[in-house]
Amino acid sequence: MSEYVLQMKDITKRFPGVLALDKVSFNLKPGDVHCLVGENGAGKSTLMKILAGAQPMDSGEILLSGEPIQIHSPHHAQTLGISMIYQEFNLSPYLSVAENIFLGREPRMGKTPFINWSKMYADAREILGRIRVDIDVRKPINECSVAQQQMVEIAKALSFQSKVIIMDEPSATLTEHELRALFDLIRDLRASGIGLIYISHRLEEVFEIGDRCTVMRDGQYIDTKPVGELTRESIIHMMVGRELKDEFPKEVFARGNELLRVEGLTREGAFEDVNFAVHTGEIVGLTGLVGAGRTEVARAIFGADRFDRGQIHLNGRPVTVRSPQDAIRQGVGLLTEDRKNQGLVLGMSVRENTTLANLKELVRGLFISRGRERSVTQHYVDDLQIKTPGVEQVAQNLSGGNQQKVVLAKWLFTKSRVLIFDEPTRGIDVGAKVEIYKLMNELVRQGVCVLMISSELPEVLGMCDRILVMHEGRLAGELSRSEATQERIMRLATGEAQANVN
Amino acid sequence: MSDSTKHRSAVSATVGAGHSARAFGRTYGLLTLALVIECVVFELIARRQGVRSFLSPNSLMLILNHSAVYGVMSVGMTFVIISGGIDLSVGSLVAFGGVISAIIVRAGGGEPAWLWIALGWLGALAAGAVAGGLAGTVITVFEIPPFIATLALMSSLRGLGYIIAKGQPISDLPSAYTALGRDRILNVVPISVLVFVAVLLLGGVLLNHTRFGRHVRAIGGNEESARLSGVNVRAVKWWVYCMSSVLAVVGGVILSSKLGSGSPKLGLGDELGVIAAVVVGGTSLSGGRGTIGGTFIGLLIVSALSSGLNWIGVETFGQQVILGLVILAAVLLDRFKGRSWSLAKGR
Numbered sequence: 001m002s003e004y005v006l007q008m009k010d011i012t013k014r015f016p017g018v019l020a021l022d023k024v025s026f027n028l029k030p031g032d033v034h035c036l037v038g039e040n041g042a043g044k045s046t047l048m049k050i051l052a053g054a055q056p057m058d059s060g061e062i063l064l065s066g067e068p069i070q071i072h073s074p075h076h077a078q079t080l081g082i083s084m085i086y087q088e089f090n091l092s093p094y095l096s097v098a099e100n101i102f103l104g105r106e107p108r109m110g111k112t113p114f115i116n117w118s119k120m121y122a123d124a125r126e127i128l129g130r131i132r133v134d135i136d137v138r139k140p141i142n143e144c145s146v147a148q149q150q151m152v153e154i155a156k157a158l159s160f161q162s163k164v165i166i167m168d169e170p171s172a173t174l175t176e177h178e179l180r181a182l183f184d185l186i187r188d189l190r191a192s193g194i195g196l197i198y199i200s201h202r203l204e205e206v207f208e209i210g211d212r213c214t215v216m217r218d219g220q221y222i223d224t225k226p227v228g229e230l231t232r233e234s235i236i237h238m239m240v241g242r243e244l245k246d247e248f249p250k251e252v253f254a255r256g257n258e259l260l261r262v263e264g265l266t267r268e269g270a271f272e273d274v275n276f277a278v279h280t281g282e283i284v285g286l287t288g289l290v291g292a293g294r295t296e297v298a299r300a301i302f303g304a305d306r307f308d309r310g311q312i313h314l315n316g317r318p319v320t321v322r323s324p325q326d327a328i329r330q331g332v333g334l335l336t337e338d339r340k341n342q343g344l345v346l347g348m349s350v351r352e353n354t355t356l357a358n359l360k361e362l363v364r365g366l367f368i369s370r371g372r373e374r375s376v377t378q379h380y381v382d383d384l385q386i387k388t389p390g391v392e393q394v395a396q397n398l399s400g401g402n403q404q405k406v407v408l409a410k411w412l413f414t415k416s417r418v419l420i421f422d423e424p425t426r427g428i429d430v431g432a433k434v435e436i437y438k439l440m441n442e443l444v445r446q447g448v449c450v451l452m453i454s455s456e457l458p459e460v461l462g463m464c465d466r467i468l469v470m471h472e473g474r475l476a477g478e479l480s481r482s483e484a485t486q487e488r489i490m491r492l493a494t495g496e497a498q499a500n501v502n
Numbered sequence: 503m504s505d506s507t508k509h510r511s512a513v514s515a516t517v518g519a520g521h522s523a524r525a526f527g528r529t530y531g532l533l534t535l536a537l538v539i540e541c542v543v544f545e546l547i548a549r550r551q552g553v554r555s556f557l558s559p560n561s562l563m564l565i566l567n568h569s570a571v572y573g574v575m576s577v578g579m580t581f582v583i584i585s586g587g588i589d590l591s592v593g594s595l596v597a598f599g600g601v602i603s604a605i606i607v608r609a610g611g612g613e614p615a616w617l618w619i620a621l622g623w624l625g626a627l628a629a630g631a632v633a634g635g636l637a638g639t640v641i642t643v644f645e646i647p648p649f650i651a652t653l654a655l656m657s658s659l660r661g662l663g664y665i666i667a668k669g670q671p672i673s674d675l676p677s678a679y680t681a682l683g684r685d686r687i688l689n690v691v692p693i694s695v696l697v698f699v700a701v702l703l704l705g706g707v708l709l710n711h712t713r714f715g716r717h718v719r720a721i722g723g724n725e726e727s728a729r730l731s732g733v734n735v736r737a738v739k740w741w742v743y744c745m746s747s748v749l750a751v752v753g754g755v756i757l758s759s760k761l762g763s764g765s766p767k768l769g770l771g772d773e774l775g776v777i778a779a780v781v782v783g784g785t786s787l788s789g790g791r792g793t794i795g796g797t798f799i800g801l802l803i804v805s806a807l808s809s810g811l812n813w814i815g816v817e818t819f820g821q822q823v824i825l826g827l828v829i830l831a832a833v834l835l836d837r838f839k840g841r842s843w844s845l846a847k848g849r
Contacts, residue, residue, distance in 0.1 A: 304730055328732040342730055345723035347790045356720055357731040359713045367711040410731065 004063075005030040005195040006051075006082075006164050011060035013046055020046045023060075024221045026214060028164060028195040033186060035198045035206040035227070038216035039239055039429030044199055047216070048166050051197075052084035053077035065163065075104070083157030084166040089149050093142040097135055098124035101156045127155045131185055147178035154185065165189065166197040171205055172426065175290040176494075183209050201427065202456070203232050217241055240431050248462025249434060251441045252481075255465070256280035258316065259449045260332075260418045262301060265310035270296040271473040274310070278418065283440060283450040285464030287457070288493045292470040294453045295337060298420045302334040303327040314418065328357055333411030337423035337453070339400070343407040346396040350388050351377040353395050353406050358414040380409035384439060401432025408439060419443065422453045437463055457486045471495045532835060533784060533799040540803060544810035556813050563695070569805040570694040571596070571753040571760075573798070575776045576783075577705035578746030580797045583780055584709070585742050586722040586789030587641070587648035592750035592776055594659035595633060596769025599626040599754030601663045604672040604764025607679060615676040626751050633659060634747025638740035648743075656773065663766035671765035683760030694756045701749065706794040718742060722789030778825070779804045782832040803828070 006028040013021040021043045028034050038044050049055040051062070053071040062069055064080060071077045077084075091100050098120050099106075107119040124137040133151045141149060150170060157165050171179050186209055189196060198210060206213055206227060213230055215222040215238040222238050236247070261277040271293035278284045286294050300307040303321040311318050314330050321327045327334075336342035344353050354377045355362060362373050377391040384405045388398055395406060404424065411419055421440070425433040440450055440463065454460050460467055467479045469492035476492040541557055548556040555561075575592050582589045603626035610618030633655060640651045686692050709715035717738045720728040729735045753772075758764040783800025785792025807828060811821045 302730075323732075323734075324730050325732045325734060334730065336730060341724065342726050345720050345727050345790070347723045348720065352716065352720070356716070356728070356733070359716060363713060367707075368713065368716065370711075414732075 004028060005065055007061075007063040007066075008047070008051065009061040009063070011047060011050060011062075012058050013043075013050065013055070014058055018219075020219050021050075021057075022219045024216065024219070026221070027224070028197060029212075030163070030195050031190050031193045032211045033190055033196045033198055033209050035200065035210035035213040036216065037200070037203070037206060037213060037235060037239060038222075039431060042216040042239070042429075043219040044216055045168070046219075048084060048168065048197065048199065051077070051082060051164075052166060053082075054084075078157075078160045078162070081161055081163040082166070083160055083162040083164070085150070085153045085157065085168065085170065087169045087172060089153050091141045091149055091152060094140055096138045096140055097128075097144065097152050098137040100141055100152055101127065101137075101159055103156075105159075123159075124155070127159050130158065131155060131188065133185075145178075146173045147175070147181070150174070150182065151185070154189075162194065164195045164197065166199070168199045169201065169427070170198070171200060171202060173290070177289075201429070203235055204458075206230075206235065207232075215239055236430055239429075247430070247434065248459070249438055249441065250463055251445070252465065253281040253444055255282050256447070259314065260301070260451070261313040262297075263311045263313070265297060265300060265307055265312070267296065267300060267305070267307045269473075271300075271470075274470075274475055276468055276475065276478070278449045278451050280447050280449050281444060282465040283444060283452055283463055285460040285467040286451060286453045286470065287455065287460050287467060287489060288470035288476070290455060292493065293473040294470050295422055297470075298334060298422055298451070298453055301327070302332055302420060304334065328414055328416075331415065331417040332420070333357075333414060333416035333418070334420045335404070335407050335411065335422060335424060337426060339403050339407060344395045344403060347394060349392045349394055350381065350386070350398070350406055351391040354380055354391075354409045354413060357410050361413070376413065377409070380412060384409055384412075385435065399432070401428045401435065404428060404432075404436060405439075408436075412443075416448065418449055418451070420451045420453070423455065424452060425454075425456070425459060433459075457489055460484075460489070461486065469493050530793075530795055530799060533782075533796060533803070536832075536835075537799055537803050537806065540806055540810065544806070544813060547814045551814060553813065553815075556810060561809070561813070563690075563692070565802065565805050565809050566695045566698070567692045568809060569801050570692070570698040571757045572772070572776055572779060572805070573698040573801055574701045574756065575746075575750050575753040575772065576779045576797050576801055577701050577794060578749035579776045579780050580705065580783075580785055580792055580794055581709065581718055581742050582648070582746045583777070583785050583787060584722045584789060584792045585718045585739060586725065587739070587742070588652065588777070588787075589637070589743065589746045589750075590649065590652040590773045591633065591637060591655040591659060592746065592753075593769040593772035593774075594656045594663065595630055595747055595750035596754035596757060596772055597764075597766045598633070598659045598663045599630055599751030600758030600761075600764035600768055601667045601672060601766055602626040602629045602751075602764070603755050604675060604679075604758055605666060607675050608672055615678045619676070619679055623755055626755050627748055630748045630751030631744055634744035635740070637747065638743035641743060642736040642739050652743075660766070660770075667764065667766045669766065671763045671767070673763035675762060680759050680762045683756055683758075683762075694760070697752070697756065701752070702794060702798055709794055714738065714741070719790055722791070724790070775804070778829050782829060784832075800832070803832075 004027045008026040010023040010025060011021050012023055024043065024047055026047065036044050046055065050057045053074045053076050062071065069080060071080065092103065101124050102120055107116045107123065108114060109116045121137050128135060128137065131151065131154060135144065135148050135151065141152065144152065170182060174182060186196060200206065210227040212224060213227050213235065214224040215235060217239060256279055258277050258279050263275055265274040266272050274297055288294055296305065299305045301312060301321070303323045303326050312321055313319065319330050321330065340346060345356065351373055355373050359368060362368050374391055381388060381391060386405045386409070387402050395403060398406065424436055428436065444450060452464060461484055465481050467484050467489065469476045469479070469489055471493055472495065476495065479488060544556045548554065579589060579592065603622040606622035606625045607618050610621065637651050637655050640646050641648050681693065683694055687696065709718065717728065717733045720733055721735055721738060725735060754769065757768055779801040780797050781787060782803055783796035785796060804825065807825060808821055811824060
């Protein structure tokens with residue numbers, strides 16, 4: 001019997017023009033939470049997709065419990081005992097929890113084609129009970145919360161008697177409370193001898209839940225170490241391959257005029273009586289737990305959703321914002337948290353995405369001036385150092401960090417004076433994060449004011465001049481850069497403390 | 503500095519030219535090849551059978567002439583499909599437009615003929631605009647799926663056409679009425695082909711070189727991103743349906759002019775033929791992707807198919823079977839092309 005439940009040896013995978021994996025090896029012990037970290041494009045996802053049967057490898061060897069195996073398809077991987085829980089779940093929204101768990105393997109009445117519903121529900125309840133999750137097994141998936149859906153995915157993995165479970169960024173969409181529950185469950189699974197592979201961009205989680213950590217970079221295996229022997233700095237160093245001097249390159253500027261003020265902003269059921277102002281020269285953070293109403297406030301200011309009461313002032317004047325068009329005309333831009341579905345038209349080129357919000361600037365007579373459009377886009381590509389083969393590249397093919405820069409270019413081209421960043425660095429690797437922060441500094445230097453919504457407290461503490469904390473739809477308090485600590489923010493965000501606003 | 507700028511712009515111009523040639527090949531290469539192969543096959547069969555040559559200037563003009571009605575309609579449909587929608591009402595609008603135009607001309611009683619013909623056409627276009635505006639309003643304001651909204655319109659307009667025409671074709675029109683459909687400039691180019699080509703060119707310019715066209719593609723690619731980029735999604739969609747309806751009526755007017763009458767029976771099932779031409783031309787039914795040039799070639803492929811099959815003596819039922827297979831083949835080809843592209847995308 002091998003000491004490892006899973007061994008991947010010299011895995012190589014080549015895509016046209018790129019060596020995605022270069023002889024990567026990866027070993028997993030049973031009962032271990034093994035974190036896999038690396039920047040975007042390091043090859044983590046490719047390696048895991050090969051393991052989960054979603055992609056074939058070019059060469060290499062995979063051993064499961066010491067036996068060499070060939071993985072033909074995702075379903076084959078599952079029957080072998082390898083399950084992957086993707087960031088975007090593979091669940092069918094209108095089927096029930098139980099139907100999803102047993103999709104394709106429904107228990108039947110003897111040899112008839114009819115489903116044995118009572119057995120299916122009982123089995124589903126039994127599995128969910130094993131992970132101490134209390135969900136009605138008849139409930140349709142689309143009525144379950146994101147956290148519940150994740151639990152259903154885990155239950156499904158367990159129903160396959162999985163020996164290896166891969167979790168790809170499981171924490172990205174969970175609230176703090178849900179994350180605690182997930183970690184408890186992971187500890188249970190670990191105790192039962194399952195090997196877990198945990199992919200995350202949040203290094204705090206590596207230290208909290210991980211036993212061992214493997215770092216990848218540019219398609220290569222860098223190192224594997226017990227988490228206890230690592231520090232945040234040493235992991236980042238291995239990930240980027242160089243010393244990252246300053247994770248948060250904050251520059252402080254003199255505070256100038258008030259550009260944006262909201263008074264008494266209210267939408268029933270979402271947020272209530274929100275008051276704050278943002279000035280030139282500052283980055284204001286808006287934080288709180290997921291569901292506290294931060295994004296809703298931002299979308300209301302931008303005219304993307306309506307609000308019931310309250311007044312928005314821009315540049316000292318009250319304004320009416322009924323649609324994104326109104327907001328853009330007034331110089332407000334919103335970088336949405338979901339770049340792919342709300343920020344970009346993925347099938348369009350970098351050029352078309354950059355100019356989409358301000359085409360009228362490029363129209364000569366009746367027609368768009370293609371030449372000017374190209375040169376404008378090239379200007380932003382150079383200025384923001386967007387890594388793309390050219391302005392005609394389709395946005396879909398760029399990395400997350402570069403996609404975010406294209407969204408930023410779009411708002412810069414509209415000459416926005418107020419920029420709202422909603423989770424600007426979610427899913428972006430460490431190196432690109434620093435670039436985004438530096439661009440924020442540059443914007444503030446040029447007189448733009450920045451409102452940054454973020455759940456990542458290190459980022460909020462590192463980059464913001466003032467921090468507004470929301471709790472259940474209300475502003476729970478405001479902290480200055482000097483007085484803010486992770487603990488004080490959390491106390492406000494969880495409603496333990498109330499501070500005076502303004 | 504100026505030197506290097508000049509150098510760079512020269513380089514980018516060359517790169518741009520190479521790029522557009524490649525882009526042309528990528529977009530239209532397969533389609534053009536398919537069209538050429540199709541024509542050559544018909545020519546070879548025609549020669550073996552000893553019938554007249556298929557590939558003569560005359561027969562090609564005939565194909566174009568044949569395509570004029572579908573062609574005008576397919577430009578509007580291309581916009582609708584690129585925006586992520588569908589318009590099922592165009593077939594009924596062909597009949598409706600023809601009936602309205604004919605009934606106005608007949609009501610005028612003749613003198614002066616050109617005035618009443620102009621009024622008839624304008625009346626038909628106005629009726630088309632109202633119908634399209636209605637569809638656009640239902641789709642954008644009440645957020646009814648385009649499939650349902652235009653299905654309802656398709657049924658109602660068909661019925662309305664019959665009611666207005668009292669179930670009979672409206673004939674006894676002044677002879678000048680047929681000028682649009684039958685006359686040829688310099689005895690060579692049919693006027694209807696000129697209208698078709700003009701609509702095609704205008705459509706291409708509108709799609710590729712104006713804000714409106716860009717907004718249509720952005721909406722089809724990702725409606726929410728477009729809205730959050732300040733695109734007035736409702737207005738753009740409204741205009742798209744209005745335009746499609748007006749162009750369908752133009753098609754109806756041309757057809758009624760060719761026939762010298764307005765009949766409520768015309769255009770039955772045309773929506774499917776037009777959608778087929780657009781889809782064969784590489785426009786994606788899921789929206790965001792498509793070209794007017796592709797639609798043009800798709801249309802020629804479909805028209806040449808029916809002309810060619812007629813030429814070599816395949817009867818109507820056989821033609822329908824083969825058209826179905828061609829549509830399927832075209833979409834499979836497109837899917838295959840998409841697949842290889844997404845594999846090449848890498849990690």
